[in-house]
Amino acid sequence: MTPQLAQSQEELLDLLAEEEEPLTQYTIATFKGTRIVSVHTVETQAEGVMQMLIGHPFGRLNTGWRDLFGLDNATVRLGLDYGITDNLNIGIGRSSYTKIYDSHIKYRFLRQRYGA
Numbered sequence: 225m226t227p228q229l230a231q232s233q234e235e236l237l238d239l240l241a242e243e244e245e246p247l248t249q250y251t252i253a254t255f256k257g258t259r260i261v262s263v264h265t266v267e268t269q270a271e272g273v274m275q276m277l278i279g280h281p282f283g284r285l286n287t288g289w290r291d292l293f294g295l296d297n298a299t300v301r302l303g304l305d306y307g308i309t310d311n312l313n314i315g316i317g318r319s320s321y322t323k324i325y326d327s328h329i330k331y332r333f334l335r336q337r338y339g340a
Contacts, residue, residue, distance in 0.1 A: 251336040258305065258313070268332050269307030277303035277317070 255265040262279055269275055283297025291297055303317030303326075311332040318325050 247339050248337055249339045251338065254336065262301070264328075264330060266332065268311060268313045268330060269305055271307050271310050273307045275305045277301070277305065279303070 253267070255267050258265055258267045258269060258275070259277070262281065279301040280298050283291055283294035285294045287294060287297075299319060299321035301317055301319040303315055305313055305315035307313050313330040314328070315330070316325070316327045
């Protein structure tokens with residue numbers, strides 16, 4: 225009789241049963257951009273990313289051909305957003321309606337996560 229080495233499945237199952245520490249993962253792209261229409265979302269620009277924004281709300285549609293269904297009354301807002309860090313953004317902008325300048329600072333205090 226010759227000695228032989230045998231391994232059982234129990235050792236493999238013991239390895240699988242060892243619990244790993246749960247990994248915390250953060251939710252990304254809750255929204256696909258930093259704005260929806262003209263309202264800010266929870267998303268921020270990545271660090272070092274600059275974004276040029278052009279917004280153009282239109283006039284009333286029920287004016288018909290007289291105002292080309294609201295196109296003649298369109299106003300334009302030009303904006304520039306910059307990501308200082310992944311959680312901190314700043315931005316400036318100007319609207320053609322009443323010639324108003326605006327600025328903002330956006331900081332993401334909380335992040336949605338799953339896992340641990």
